[in-house]
Amino acid sequence: MELTFGDAATKIIGSTGFSSLTLGDGTMILVACILLYLAIWKKFEPLLLLPIGFGCLLANLPLSMMASTDSGGLLNFFYQGVKYEILPPLVFLGVGALTDFGPLLANPSTLLLGAAAQIGVYTTLVGAVFLGFDLKEASAIGIIGGADGPTSIFIASKLAPHLLAPIAVAAYSYMSLVPLIQPPIMRWLTTAGERKIKMEQLKPISQTVKIIFPVVVTIVCCLMLPGVTPLLGMLMLGNLFRESGVTARLHETTETHLINIVTILLALAVGSSMTADTFLRLETIKIIILGLLAFCMATAGGVIFAKVMSKLSGGKINPLIGSAGVSAVPMAARVSQKVGAEEDPSNFLLMHAMGPNVAGVIGSAVAAGVFISLFGDPTVDSNHAEIATNIISTISSLPK
Amino acid sequence: MELTFGDAATKIIGSTGFSSLTLGDGTMILVACILLYLAIWKKFEPLLLLPIGFGCLLANLPLSMMASTDSGGLLNFFYQGVKYEILPPLVFLGVGALTDFGPLLANPSTLLLGAAAQIGVYTTLVGAVFLGFDLKEASAIGIIGGADGPTSIFIASKLAPHLLAPIAVAAYSYMSLVPLIQPPIMRWLTTAGERKIKMEQLKPISQTVKIIFPVVVTIVCCLMLPGVTPLLGMLMLGNLFRESGVTARLHETTETHLINIVTILLALAVGSSMTADTFLRLETIKIIILGLLAFCMATAGGVIFAKVMSKLSGGKINPLIGSAGVSAVPMAARVSQKVGAEEDPSNFLLMHAMGPNVAGVIGSAVAAGVFISLFGDPTVDSNHAEIATNIISTISSLPK
Amino acid sequence: MELTFGDAATKIIGSTGFSSLTLGDGTMILVACILLYLAIWKKFEPLLLLPIGFGCLLANLPLSMMASTDSGGLLNFFYQGVKYEILPPLVFLGVGALTDFGPLLANPSTLLLGAAAQIGVYTTLVGAVFLGFDLKEASAIGIIGGADGPTSIFIASKLAPHLLAPIAVAAYSYMSLVPLIQPPIMRWLTTAGERKIKMEQLKPISQTVKIIFPVVVTIVCCLMLPGVTPLLGMLMLGNLFRESGVTARLHETTETHLINIVTILLALAVGSSMTADTFLRLETIKIIILGLLAFCMATAGGVIFAKVMSKLSGGKINPLIGSAGVSAVPMAARVSQKVGAEEDPSNFLLMHAMGPNVAGVIGSAVAAGVFISLFGDPTVDSNHAEIATNIISTISSLPK
Amino acid sequence: MDSIVLTSLIVSLIAILVIFTVLIVLIYTIKLLVRLIPYEEPPAQKITSETLPKTSPPSVSPDIISAITAVMATHLGKSPQEFHITQINPK
Amino acid sequence: MDSIVLTSLIVSLIAILVIFTVLIVLIYTIKLLVRLIPYEEPPAQKITSETLPKTSPPSVSPDIISAITAVMATHLGKSPQEFHITQINPK
Amino acid sequence: MDSIVLTSLIVSLIAILVIFTVLIVLIYTIKLLVRLIPYEEPPAQKITSETLPKTSPPSVSPDIISAITAVMATHLGKSPQEFHITQINPK
Numbered sequence A, B, C: 001m002e003l004t005f006g007d008a009a010t011k012i013i014g015s016t017g018f019s020s021l022t023l024g025d026g027t028m029i030l031v032a033c034i035l036l037y038l039a040i041w042k043k044f045e046p047l048l049l050l051p052i053g054f055g056c057l058l059a060n061l062p063l064s065m066m067a068s069t070d071s072g073g074l075l076n077f078f079y080q081g082v083k084y085e086i087l088p089p090l091v092f093l094g095v096g097a098l099t100d101f102g103p104l105l106a107n108p109s110t111l112l113l114g115a116a117a118q119i120g121v122y123t124t125l126v127g128a129v130f131l132g133f134d135l136k137e138a139s140a141i142g143i144i145g146g147a148d149g150p151t152s153i154f155i156a157s158k159l160a161p162h163l164l165a166p167i168a169v170a171a172y173s174y175m176s177l178v179p180l181i182q183p184p185i186m187r188w189l190t191t192a193g194e195r196k197i198k199m200e201q202l203k204p205i206s207q208t209v210k211i212i213f214p215v216v217v218t219i220v221c222c223l224m225l226p227g228v229t230p231l232l233g234m235l236m237l238g239n240l241f242r243e244s245g246v247t248a249r250l251h252e253t254t255e256t257h258l259i260n261i262v263t264i265l266l267a268l269a270v271g272s273s274m275t276a277d278t279f280l281r282l283e284t285i286k287i288i289i290l291g292l293l294a295f296c297m298a299t300a301g302g303v304i305f306a307k308v309m310s311k312l313s314g315g316k317i318n319p320l321i322g323s324a325g326v327s328a329v330p331m332a333a334r335v336s337q338k339v340g341a342e343e344d345p346s347n348f349l350l351m352h353a354m355g356p357n358v359a360g361v362i363g364s365a366v367a368a369g370v371f372i373s374l375f376g377d378p379t380v381d382s383n384h385a386e387i388a389t390n391i392i393s394t395i396s397s398l399p400k
Numbered sequence D, E, F: 001m002d003s004i005v006l007t008s009l010i011v012s013l014i015a016i017l018v019i020f021t022v023l024i025v026l027i028y029t030i031k032l033l034v035r036l037i038p039y040e041e042p043p044a045q046k047i048t049s050e051t052l053p054k055t056s057p058p059s060v061s062p063d064i065i066s067a068i069t070a071v072m073a074t075h076l077g078k079s080p081q082e083f084h085i086t087q088i089n090p091k
């Protein structure tokens, strides 16, 4: 077969990405650009959504070998850190190093608000089942209501890896939209009088308590819900680096360069899972709608429970701090502060809202632990698996 | 068999490295010391050549298990990061975070100089074929003319892993010698009048353009040349961290500790591949000669093309900025500045030379992409591979 | 089978850690809390013992999948870095970057004190054999006397991985106790007159010598004892980053964030190997007793050898600097300073004790190298293995 | 009613019960901790750190502190509100 | 002429054509971008950053800035030319 | 005497001999190095670094240096004794 130079050039042109570009690829490149736009110009969680968007862009350039499923590709390599559940716990190590649990310790009852906000997880779970998802998928979607990125990624990669991309994007997007989503719900569910309640100053907490707290939380929670240990254990270790006062070097690295490096790898990996066949589906639309529901119900759950606590305490608690129970630290607490200050500019709710806010992180980790107890991968540990299988078969055989 | 204490001691002596020390090992230890000398006292790219030299030293200590081929050894572990093409893209992430594409955006035509300097790659390729290398080897050697370390390592590990060590050493050594290699060629190819041309001040560039630029480059170039995505995509992501203004944390980590850690691992891995049987060969001498040719031709290509552009623009371009098209940022641009200032001390070419200089980085990444399109590993992706095989068979069947 | 809601709840309770909590787990959780207490309130090497203790806590929470043997678990992943001997050399890279060998270069004879302190290793080895350990185990226990954490972990993971946990804990605990263990031995072995000896000021050392030193040490020691290369080579590379003056970026990363990250991973991995079945054994008690013996004998060895050197030098050497030969940098040197100042407050021994102190690091690395030469894993390198087997069979067949 | 929907309701109910149980246990643990280890005004250190600034203000001006804070903020990529300089000791 | 040398010449020619094509596409893309989004003097911020120094120079002296720059340079292992302190705000 | 105990004694003896051999070789190597490359007062740089402070002390006060040292110490998690600022050059 004889070929001219022109034919060879034609062949070269055939090896470009253009020749393989599908409508799906093009749409996903557009989605990536929208994510980058939201991250950069709308400041939607840019530390996550910018690299997620860029990972999505790379993954959808045809033949670039950058999708999470392209074995041997660079982002497939990073994706192993999501698949084997290594990166989300390391992010939590950094989050722990950045978190001050002082306001929670000063007012431990606010942990109940962190629990109440999880109602969003379960209304969404039921909603997702209604829309046709199975129980594992519905749980992974529900956890968006926990308003916690690494937890959502951890649970999605464990229970419904094929939904990782839309769940992660929905979780981080709605976290950015907390200042828009929450205030109307908060105003609708509270009276002006309630919003004006001033709370008494938080009492100071001994440093010893702050040091013992992460150890106690780890023992108590991980004994009850072993599946939560990678997330909660690392969160608490990071916090112990912070509070112990003897590991300043480790604390400094953990809260800066370690969490930054891990965030880059994690976000690129998540982005690389956003391909046309996983993202351009009806499920994604459903997840986006369910995610909004999750955030709204979590906010409402927190506020309503705070109203009850306010009544029971004889008006010592401002119900506006309830919405902070969704986590999304520290944005949700700032929203409580802002909505409170609208009613009475001299009312400073920020520190009081930080209690339920960090409680929300613990709350959604605990919620994740419950899901892992119920649906965790049975291949990992036979003993653990047996128990989980038993529970599931038990539940399935409940009277209908 | 009865043994005295003396015999046992004799055996111990037999387990030392001395007993296995070959002339090749000794020579390579000397080579390592020369590299360390050049890095420390001659300041030849010390951030790379010092750990490369030390890796070479360790790899050639007999029985130390530190060669890149010693399965289970420490440096073999780091070498996987080269083999699986993970470390060079991560270095490029840092390079992107350190690079200001402003001067290039202010004068986009200088991209042509970054293209013209690639002529060094192809003269060297043809030269290498003349000296008996096959096409893949010749391509890997040619890329030395791109004057870009990570690109050279990336391409060598892909197309000719057995030549990785001499190619990496030649690339970094000649990059250090840019201030010696380039000036005579620049003076020889230009007239005093040309060297005195003053260029008009660069116009300022909107920050929005600087933000959009990395995204656009990624889409345009990686669509045309999918193989370049790991390198160019990471370069542009690092630059987006820098310019977006919303990811300061990630930018700071990327341009400092992340690139430093990756550089240490990469350089040690490259050094560990410098063993007697891969390095003490006639090929190494040939590569060193071809590398010098590559740098000279790249410089000449850039300067001659800049002369043409100078003529066409009516003398608005000083041809001395053409040599900066080789990349070797920012050394090549400083050479342009220095040679220009010799002729007219009031002539400041540095910022004008930064345009072709960073264009050279893009240019050699694009050149790498062409090679990957033509010769990339067919086992990785069948579709991609089929196309590549077709092209090669097409080219081989061209009329002779 | 029909189940009520109550039965399902009972099943959930069965999936908690409580249901699987054994007495061993409970005891180990207590041990973990004691380690955390010692690290935080007694400041026992907190950078290591805090994450080791926390890793131990996590590993012993039932069903948490955090033990080093829980395949697929997070800490099992980090543990691979110990098993494949990657993390200890990287810690040594950081240690090298933090170490100033100047005082050693100013008084090279102090290397003999670093050698003499290794007597602790061998008395412990013989003691361990007496207590029923085999030769490999006894060697791993003996190296505790080297007072060097990463070296102990490196050797234990190579020769006796089942004893890693108690050896690492003993090594770091006794290193913290150096200020308590050493002074009585030092006072008992020296006269008041000896303790009052003032040493002449150290002569300054050329920077060139400081640069050449790490290269020379690597060549000399690793040629004689190839097995020590991963540890000693990385130590010396870190020091070269520090002294070369041309790799400030790499030096800064190595001595801060890189060593911090590696320390976190290493310590968690070591902690995760502290499970009831590996730690709650008679062997652990034996190792703790032998470890104390090791530190005492190492101190005594150093002091006695320093007395001899003092005599031979005509009283120019204060024997108190001998105890610093155990390494435990810089604590052991501070102890020399403190005990000297008790006798004569105007006597400043700190810088003189830094010589033997850093010599101790080299000394125990060399001792490790001897063990690897004798007992190193024969599967790794057949040539190396053959030699080692020969030596062992030779030694075993010595006349009894 | 669909069986899976019923199951999802039961799962939700159990999960909420478990979450509240775990967090209520945690609340009482914290309350116990805070009661056992009450906050005390730090005695010695407090005095030092309050005395020192009183003697040293002329030597370290607020400008320098804010300058350094700003630089560190830029350097660390944090807002200056995220950390503060507690004490500066002349060597 | 040797077949492989001819092939290498053809490869080189194609490669150069591809490189110039890609980079020329890039040039026109950039030109389009720069035309669509022209540079504008930053309005509000520019004023602030120019006004502030005018009011604050007595409070933050250039010495302090150069001191901090030098330390940061040492610390980061960069030359002081590689970065600069744009603004220092008293808290 | 037990065979393994004897072996352990022999191993110990050989190991100690090897350690002393290696370290004595190292001692003589260092002595040779130090003799071949004696310490010299750094000529030019020394003068600069001694002259500069003399001219610049009014411009960079010790307070600033200690302030920066303290901040860097806090930042790096090191004690201020572990590093020192050698030189500060006004830009």
Ligand code: NA
Pocket: A117, A145, A146, A147, A148, A325, A326, A327, A328, A360, A361, A362, A363, A364, A365
């Ligand atoms: Na939450």
Ligand code: NA
Pocket: B145, B146, B147, B148, B325, B326, B327, B328, B360, B361, B362, B363, B364, B365
């Ligand atoms: Na180039």
Ligand code: NA
Pocket: C117, C145, C146, C147, C148, C325, C326, C327, C328, C360, C361, C363, C364, C365
């Ligand atoms: Na030692």
